[in-house]
Amino acid sequence: MKLFWTPASPFTRKVVVTARELGLWERIEVVPTVWPLDWGYATVEFTKGLAEANPVARIPTLVTDDGVALGDSTLICQHLNEVAPSSSIIPEGEAKAHMWSLYAVADGLLEAQIAMRAEMLRPGSIRSEGFLNKQRDRITRCFDHIEAHSDELDGPLDLAQITVGIACGYQDWREWLDDFRPGHGRLSVWYDEFAKRPAMRDTEPKETPAA
Amino acid sequence: MKLFWTPASPFTRKVVVTARELGLWERIEVVPTVWPLDWGYATVEFTKGLAEANPVARIPTLVTDDGVALGDSTLICQHLNEVAPSSSIIPEGEAKAHMWSLYAVADGLLEAQIAMRAEMLRPGSIRSEGFLNKQRDRITRCFDHIEAHSDELDGPLDLAQITVGIACGYQDWREWLDDFRPGHGRLSVWYDEFAKRPAMRDTEPKETPAA
Numbered sequence: 020m021k022l023f024w025t026p027a028s029p030f031t032r033k034v035v036v037t038a039r040e041l042g043l044w045e046r047i048e049v050v051p052t053v054w055p056l057d058w059g060y061a062t063v064e065f066t067k068g069l070a071e072a073n074p075v076a077r078i079p080t081l082v083t084d085d086g087v088a089l090g091d092s093t094l095i096c097q098h099l100n101e102v103a104p105s106s107s108i109i110p111e112g113e114a115k116a117h118m119w120s121l122y123a124v125a126d127g128l129l130e131a132q133i134a135m136r137a138e139m140l141r142p143g144s145i146r147s148e149g150f151l152n153k154q155r156d157r158i159t160r161c162f163d164h165i166e167a168h169s170d171e172l173d174g175p176l177d178l179a180q181i182t183v184g185i186a187c188g189y190q191d192w193r194e195w196l197d198d199f200r201p202g203h204g205r206l207s208v209w210y211d212e213f214a215k216r217p218a219m220r221d222t223e224p225k226e227t228p229a230a
Numbered sequence: 231m232k233l234f235w236t237p238a239s240p241f242t243r244k245v246v247v248t249a250r251e252l253g254l255w256e257r258i259e260v261v262p263t264v265w266p267l268d269w270g271y272a273t274v275e276f277t278k279g280l281a282e283a284n285p286v287a288r289i290p291t292l293v294t295d296d297g298v299a300l301g302d303s304t305l306i307c308q309h310l311n312e313v314a315p316s317s318s319i320i321p322e323g324e325a326k327a328h329m330w331s332l333y334a335v336a337d338g339l340l341e342a343q344i345a346m347r348a349e350m351l352r353p354g355s356i357r358s359e360g361f362l363n364k365q366r367d368r369i370t371r372c373f374d375h376i377e378a379h380s381d382e383l384d385g386p387l388d389l390a391q392i393t394v395g396i397a398c399g400y401q402d403w404r405e406w407l408d409d410f411r412p413g414h415g416r417l418s419v420w421y422d423e424f425a426k427r428p429a430m431r432d433t434e435p436k437e438t439p440a441a
Contacts, residue, residue, distance in 0.1 A: 060360040062367040074371035075338030087327040090334040093304060098327065116298040116309065123301040127286030147356045149271040156273040160285035 021048045021082040023069050026225040029129045029189045030092040031079040036181050037096045039218035041103035052078055054227050059137030060145075093126065096178055108178045118179045121171055125182035128161040132189050132196065139195060155197075158190070162199050162206065169205040172213075184213045192224045232259045232293040234280050237436040240340045240400045241303040242290040247392050248307045250429035252314035263289055265438050270348030271356075304337065307389055319389045329390045332382055336393035339372040343400050343407065350406060366408075369401075373410050373417065380416040383424075395424045403435045 020043075024031050038044045052066040070076040073090035081095045082088050084102075089095045100109050110118050131154040138150050165172075165183055172180055187210040190199045200207040213219060231254075235242050249255045263277040281287040284301035292306045293299050295313075300306045311320050321329050342365040349361050376383075376394055383391055398421045401410045411418040424430060 057360070060358045060364060062364045070371060073338075074335055074375040075342075075368060076371065077338065083327055085324075085327060087331045089327070089331055090338060091304070091330075093302070094330045094334055098330070113296075116294055116296060116300070119302075119305045119309070120298045120300055123305055124285055127284075127288065127301060131286075141358065145356050145358045147271045147352065149268070153271060153273045157286060160281060160287065164285040 020046055020084055021050055023052050023066065023072070023078045023080040024049045025052050025054065025078060025227040026222070027227045028078055029132065029185045029224070032185050032222050032224065033092050033182055034079045034081065034095050034099070035222050036185065036218045037099050037108060037178065039221070040108060040176060040181070041099055041106055043099055043103055051228065053229070056140055059140050108176055108181065110175075110177055114174070117171060118177050121165070121168055121179040122182055124161050124164050125179060125186050128158055128186045129182065129189065131157040131161070132186070132193070135196070136193065158196070162203050166203040166206045169209060172206075172209050180213065184210060184219055188214065188219070189224060231257055231295055232261055234263050234277065234283070234289045234291040235260045236263050236265065236289060236438040237433070238438045239289055240343065240396045240435070243396050243433050243435065244303050244393055245290045245292065245306050245310070246433050247396065247429045248310050248319060248389065250432070251319060251387060251392070252310055252317055254310055254314055262439065264440070267351055270351050319387055319392065321388055325385070328382060329388050332376070332379055333390040333393055335372050335375050336390060336397050339369055339397045340393065340400065342368040342372070343397070343404070346407070347404070369407070373414050377414040377417045380420060383420050391424065395421060395430055399425065399430070400435060
């Protein structure tokens with residue numbers, strides 16, 4: 020499999036942590052991508068092969084062993100879970116809907132973080148403080164919800180936990196995002212432990228390297 | 231089940247068409263939502279119950295028969311496909327990855343359309359022509375890709391077809407989006423037929439009614 024990647028993208032990190040936890044990492048060839056800082060408001064020059072594989076031209080994009088491109092992190096994680104030889108991060112039965120419910124909240128939180136990043140990169144004259152505040156409010160509501168559902172983070176490893184952990188990690192990384200810990204005590208304690216997993220420690224976010 | 235809904239949202243239409251095609255529509259209670267026109271760059275007053283069910287505060291949000299909220303249209307469609315008594319719009323086996331591959335392109339196309347809508351609603355002083363052009367380029371690349379893969383639209387009904395059809399419908403509806411037909415002859419012929427399905431005819435996009 021081939022993964023279009025950068026260490027700055029939390030959606031890509033979700034795929035990488037999933038692949039590592041499922042024991043699939045050795046089967047994935049990483050293709051580093053480069054993103055000029057105007058990526059949010061311009062059609063940039065894409066890393067070779069990306070737009071050809073996935074016309075949305077976004078990462079993560081995974082090309083499967085059969086040469087099929089998947090351009091959505093949720094679908095990629097589901098695919099990896101299916102090809103994993105034994106372990107699973109998507110529960111069956113009644114637990115499944117609960118896992119996806121919490122996952123969708125954590126994923127919406129990631130979207131808000133990345134939407135803020137794109138807005139911060141705009142020239143000041145076309146940057147919307149209202150837009151940034153809308154995303155900040157969304158992030159706060161999502162962390163409040165996760166704190167209220169923090170007992171769901173205690174079961175066997177699943178994709179919701181991975182996504183929550185990555186949202187916490189991104190919130191810590193970007194200095195223009197508030198500390199998520201105040202008012203979210205149980206989540207903070209959980210994240211302190213979760214961040215120690217090798218798959219998390221080895222994938223801490225970094226700026227996209229220059230070309 | 232309960233669905234937070236508006237007729238203007240293509241992601242919500244995807245869920246509605248899916249539910250109709252799977253014979254589940256009668257089991258869903260529709261909760262109309264209202265969206266002030268500054269929804270893209272302000273925290274608006276949400277329709278009662280929406281943010282409480284899903285802190286991302288976005289539609290579609292489905293509350294399952296078990297009271298679990300799902301706030302992502304892909305996950306909602308997967309859930310509906312699982313609870314459907316007999317039919318399925320997600321193939322098994324080798325066809326599955328191909329279906330999700332095309333689906334992700336069509337879904338990325340919907341995202342670009344909605345990103346443009348949100349940008350168009352911004353006051354002119356903070357609207358980015360570069361951002362609009364970036365999304366227009368993405369839309370063109372996605373339609374080109376779908377045209378090149380139009381043979382995949384000919385099999386039994388699946389979620390990729392539904393999403394492609396809705397992308398075409400949205401492109402037709404908004405006067406600031408270009409006609410998708412030039413250069414995409416096979417897709418145009420396919421869409422003419424697909425748009426006649428009752429589930430498509432009965433769900434044509436309309437502006438969100440005022441409160």
